[in-house]
Amino acid sequence: MAHIDEAPQQERAAAPTPGKEKRLPARDRLTVIVMVTVPLLLVLFLVWLPALGSVALSFGKWNGFGDIDTIEWVGFQNYQDIATIYPPFWPAIQHNLIWLGFLFLIPTPLGILLAVVLDREMKGSRFYQTAFYMPVVLSLALIGFIWQLFYSRDQGLINDVFGTQVDWYGDPDVNLWAVLAATSWRHTGYIMLIYLAGLKGVDASLREAAAVDGANEVKTFFHVILPVMRPINLIVIVIVVIESLRAFDLVWIVNKGRNGLEVIGALVAQNVIGEATRYGFGSALAVIMMLISSVFITIYLRTVFREERRG
Amino acid sequence: MTYETPVATAPPVTTAPPARSQGIALGRRRGTVATVIMALLALAWLFPLLWALVNSFREYDYTQANGYLSFGGWTFSNYVDAWTRADFGLHMKNSLLVTIPAVLLTLWLSSMVAFVLARFSYRFNLTLLGVFLAANLLPPQALLIPVFRMFRQIPVPYFLSDSGSLLNSFWALILVNTAFQMGFCTFVLSNYMKTLPYEIYESAELDGASVWRQYWQLTMPLVRPALAALATLQVTWVYNEFFWATVLIQQGDKLPVTSALNNLRGQFFTDTNLVAAGSIIVALPVLVVFFALQKQFVSGLTLGSTKG
Numbered sequence: 001m002a003h004i005d006e007a008p009q010q011e012r013a014a015a016p017t018p019g020k021e022k023r024l025p026a027r028d029r030l031t032v033i034v035m036v037t038v039p040l041l042l043v044l045f046l047v048w049l050p051a052l053g054s055v056a057l058s059f060g061k062w063n064g065f066g067d068i069d070t071i072e073w074v075g076f077q078n079y080q081d082i083a084t085i086y087p088p089f090w091p092a093i094q095h096n097l098i099w100l101g102f103l104f105l106i107p108t109p110l111g112i113l114l115a116v117v118l119d120r121e122m123k124g125s126r127f128y129q130t131a132f133y134m135p136v137v138l139s140l141a142l143i144g145f146i147w148q149l150f151y152s153r154d155q156g157l158i159n160d161v162f163g164t165q166v167d168w169y170g171d172p173d174v175n176l177w178a179v180l181a182a183t184s185w186r187h188t189g190y191i192m193l194i195y196l197a198g199l200k201g202v203d204a205s206l207r208e209a210a211a212v213d214g215a216n217e218v219k220t221f222f223h224v225i226l227p228v229m230r231p232i233n234l235i236v237i238v239i240v241v242i243e244s245l246r247a248f249d250l251v252w253i254v255n256k257g258r259n260g261l262e263v264i265g266a267l268v269a270q271n272v273i274g275e276a277t278r279y280g281f282g283s284a285l286a287v288i289m290m291l292i293s294s295v296f297i298t299i300y301l302r303t304v305f306r307e308e309r310r311g
Numbered sequence: 312m313t314y315e316t317p318v319a320t321a322p323p324v325t326t327a328p329p330a331r332s333q334g335i336a337l338g339r340r341r342g343t344v345a346t347v348i349m350a351l352l353a354l355a356w357l358f359p360l361l362w363a364l365v366n367s368f369r370e371y372d373y374t375q376a377n378g379y380l381s382f383g384g385w386t387f388s389n390y391v392d393a394w395t396r397a398d399f400g401l402h403m404k405n406s407l408l409v410t411i412p413a414v415l416l417t418l419w420l421s422s423m424v425a426f427v428l429a430r431f432s433y434r435f436n437l438t439l440l441g442v443f444l445a446a447n448l449l450p451p452q453a454l455l456i457p458v459f460r461m462f463r464q465i466p467v468p469y470f471l472s473d474s475g476s477l478l479n480s481f482w483a484l485i486l487v488n489t490a491f492q493m494g495f496c497t498f499v500l501s502n503y504m505k506t507l508p509y510e511i512y513e514s515a516e517l518d519g520a521s522v523w524r525q526y527w528q529l530t531m532p533l534v535r536p537a538l539a540a541l542a543t544l545q546v547t548w549v550y551n552e553f554f555w556a557t558v559l560i561q562q563g564d565k566l567p568v569t570s571a572l573n574n575l576r577g578q579f580f581t582d583t584n585l586v587a588a589g590s591i592i593v594a595l596p597v598l599v600v601f602f603a604l605q606k607q608f609v610s611g612l613t614l615g616s617t618k619g
Contacts, residue, residue, distance in 0.1 A: 021431050028522040032431070035423040035526070036439065039493055042420065046458065046490035047446040053457030064460055114352070117345055124346070130605070131353035134360065137601040137608070138594055139551030139569045145576075146363050146590045148583065155583035157362065160379050185359065193609065238448075246450045249553040253573055265554075268452040272459055273558055283456050290453040297448045301441050304498075308437070 051290060057283035064272075064279045071280075078284035086281070092262040095176055099183075099263070100244035107184035108240055111191025116221060118192070119199045129196070132189040140186065140249035147182040172260025179250050179261060187243070191236060198232035199225070231303050238300040245293055264289055360594070367587035374584060389588035396585075397575050399568065399592055406550055406567040406596075409481050413488040414545040418538055420489065421496035426526045428497070429504035430512060440498065447494030451554050458487065459558060474562070483559045484567070488549050496541050503537040504530060536610075543607040547597045568593055 024032065058078055060071040082089050114132055118125050135143065150157045151168035159165060168178040202225060210220040226233065248265035251257040257266025264285055271282030366379065373384025394400070424443065428436050462477035472480030507530065515525050531538075556570035563574055572593065579585045601608055 021433055024522065031522045031526075032427055035522075036427050039420040039424050039497075040439070040442070042486065042490050043443055043446050043493060046487060047449060047454060048442070050454035050457035050461070051449065053461075054453055057456060064456075114349075117349065122342065122345060122349070124349075128349050128353045131356045133609075134598070134601065135356065137547050137551075137597045139553055139597075141553040141569050141572050142551070142590060142593050145572050145586060145593075146359055148586050149363055149366065149590075150359070152583055155374070155379065157379055185356070189356070242448055242450070246452070248452065252553070252557065253576065265450065265452040268455055269554075269558055272456055273561070279456050279460070286453040286456060289450045293448065293450050293453070297445050300448060301445060304444065305437055305441070 054283045054286040054290065057279050058287045060280045062279040064277045074280070078280045082281065082284055082288075088258070088262040088267055089285075092264050092267055095261070095263050096244055096247065098176060099180065099247050100241060102180045103184070103187055103240050103244055107187040108191050108236065110184075111188040112195050112236075114188065114192045115195035115199055116225070119196060129192075132192050134189070135186040136189045136193065138186065140183065141253045143182050143186055144179070144250045144253035147178070147185075151178050169254045170259070175254065175260045179254060183247075183250055191239075194236060194239070195229075195232060198229050202228050231307055234299060234303045238296045238303075241296045242293055245289060363587040363590045363594075365587075366584050367591050369584055371582050371584050379583075389584050390592065393579070393585050393588040393592060396578060397571065397589060398564075399589075401564060402566060402568040402571040403596075405481070405565060405571075406569070409484045409488070409556075409567050410546055410549045412481075413485045413492075413549045414542055416485065416489045417492045417496055417545055418541060421493045422500050422531065422534070422538070423526065424493070424497045425500035425504055426530055428501040429507075430522075430525065430530075440501070443494035443497045445494070447491060451491065455558060462559060477559075479560055479562050479565060481565070484552075484556055487555045487559070488552060492545060492548065496545070499541060500534060500537055503534050507533055539604075540607040540610045543600060543604045547600055547608075550597060 023029075057071070059075060060073045061078075062071040111132075114128075118129055122128075138146075148156070148169065153159060153165065153167040153170070156168065158168065166174060169175050206224055206228065207220060210224045215223065246265055247263045248257075248269070251261040251263055251266050252269070255261055257263055257270065268282050268285045268289070271278045271285070366374070367389050368385050368387065370384040370386045370388070374381070377383070421443075424439065427433075428440060459478070462483050465477045466475060467477055467480055467482060469475055472482060474480055477483040477486075511529060512525060515529055520529070550567075551569055552567075553569050556567050557573060560566050560570065563571070566574070572589075575589060579589055
């Protein structure tokens with residue numbers, strides 16, 4: 001979920017320089033160690049250790065029922081099989097990419113546009129913000145549920161209005177787009193909020209200077225605001241990529257990610273809690289997800305830390 | 312003057328009256344256009360929930376006979392029906408039992424890390440923050456298999472979980488949610504704590520206050536606004552969590568409400584009015600939180616960027 005932590009504030013002048021912390025009394029040192037170690041162990045044990053575990057398991061064949069020594073190590077076999085003889089894989093990759101492209105082209109610019117407009121204390125700005133932001137508090141699973149009211153073949157609003165007979169969630173030719181429309185309902189408000197927060201931090205004098213120079217709205221945005229918002233832009237890009245990669249809830253609630261709605265996240269789950277438990281296979285898919293996300297996590301951390309250091 | 316009109320009007324300082332009025336007129340027209348577009352979009356955005364709300368109060372037979380574009384057939388029975396058929400009471404209770412402990416644990420653990428990061432300047436600070444933050448961003452599916460297998464293996468005494476392992480127990484969800492959410496909270500809290508004047512720690516040290524007291528009695532009361540904001544956010548996020556609950560809980564009667572939606576699909580999708588009522592029921596807790604604590608909610612998301 002949300003990772004809106006942009007542009008941290010300045011380091012206090014009085015704080016000691018990094019790495020030059022003076023030694024604490026023994027009892028306090030113990031306190032600090034405990035305060036850091038307990039949360040750290042939790043995150044290492046439940047996130048980082050499993051991440052390594054996924055990498056290891058991706059080189060083996062295992063149904064998960066026997067002990068660890070029942071794993072048959074097969075090298076890169078799983079990866080090879082995924083690319084060659086696993087039918088849903090390439091459709092899934094394609095769907096994740098469509099997901100990404102769609103989010104980038106439609107709801108993300110729309111969210112940014114809304115933020116730019118609403119940033120101008122226009123009348124009723126708060127009402128609009130609330131309206132756009134409301135879907136963000138709903139889960140995507142629930143959103144999939146609610147949009148059934150539009151998409152149902154026999155009882156849905158869309159077919160009712162247009163007199164069509166399309167099964168929007170069931171027809172593999174259209175269901176991806178139906179799901180993307182539903183996801184945009186939420187994504188737009190999310191991007192709007194992140195961007196709005198960033199815009200509040202833009203120095204008003206910059207805009208005034210641009211206005212004095214005779215720059216129009218559009219020019220001001222592209223030449224003044226957008227460059228200043230670079231860290232936020234990067235974070236928005238990272239969020240969009242990660243959200244598209246993680247896509248799961250909506251497709252799972254619709255049809256557990258098959259029949260036109262294959263996405264990588266759902267394939268991993270199918271290999272664990274589906275009819276066949278293929279741990280090696282699922283893990284190889286998981287590793288592919290991890291590799292893609294790690295690139296963007298790196299960009300994210302670098303952005304955040306650069307801001308942090310700049311202070 | 313606010314920026315209701317676009318900035319590209321005449322220069323603000325030395326404008327002659329004619330140019331100025333022209334600027335405002337232009338602005339006003341554009342402002343009206345913007346307002347109309349915004350109003351239409353906002354209505355479009357509110358529509359799905361309003362549509363669900365309206366149809367949740369209509370009889371199935373009536374809408375079947377007259378179509379959904381009709382008006383009438385008002386009833387409350389969908390709610391009663393949805394509530395009993397889906398066993399929402401049970402699932403809401405499950406959600407509560409997962410959400411409250413998870414949020415408290417997340418805030419407590421991350422506030423400790425945040426305190427150390429803000430109070431001290433160790434060399435490992437950035438690395439530590441990175442470990443938590445990156446965890447927050449990893450796709451959960453990437454960790455599913457080892458976590459799933461580990462949880463099945465880890466025995467839990469029966470008085471804590473009647474499944475005998477972490478699988479199918481609320482503890483699993485509490486721990487996983489906590490591990491994933493700590494990154495965000497640590498980041499926000501440590502930034503917030505860094506805005507506190509460092510001198511308070513210097514004088515606390517002079518008074519001989521231990522590090523624990525500096526954390527618990529000095530810092531924590533001062534960061535209450537941030538904690539409130541994060542608590543609001545976290546309650547909705549954990550309540551909305553779908554993936555882990557879906558895969559780690561396989562006993563239907565233990566599912567929190569969001570993941571229970573999946574089982575309702577088959578039962579409900581033949582009756583859209585029931586879907587509508589169910590949706591409103593599930594949305595209600597987060598909507599109440601959202602409207603009651605909207606300020607906290609939004610500030611929680613923007614805390615990282617503003618100076619406290």
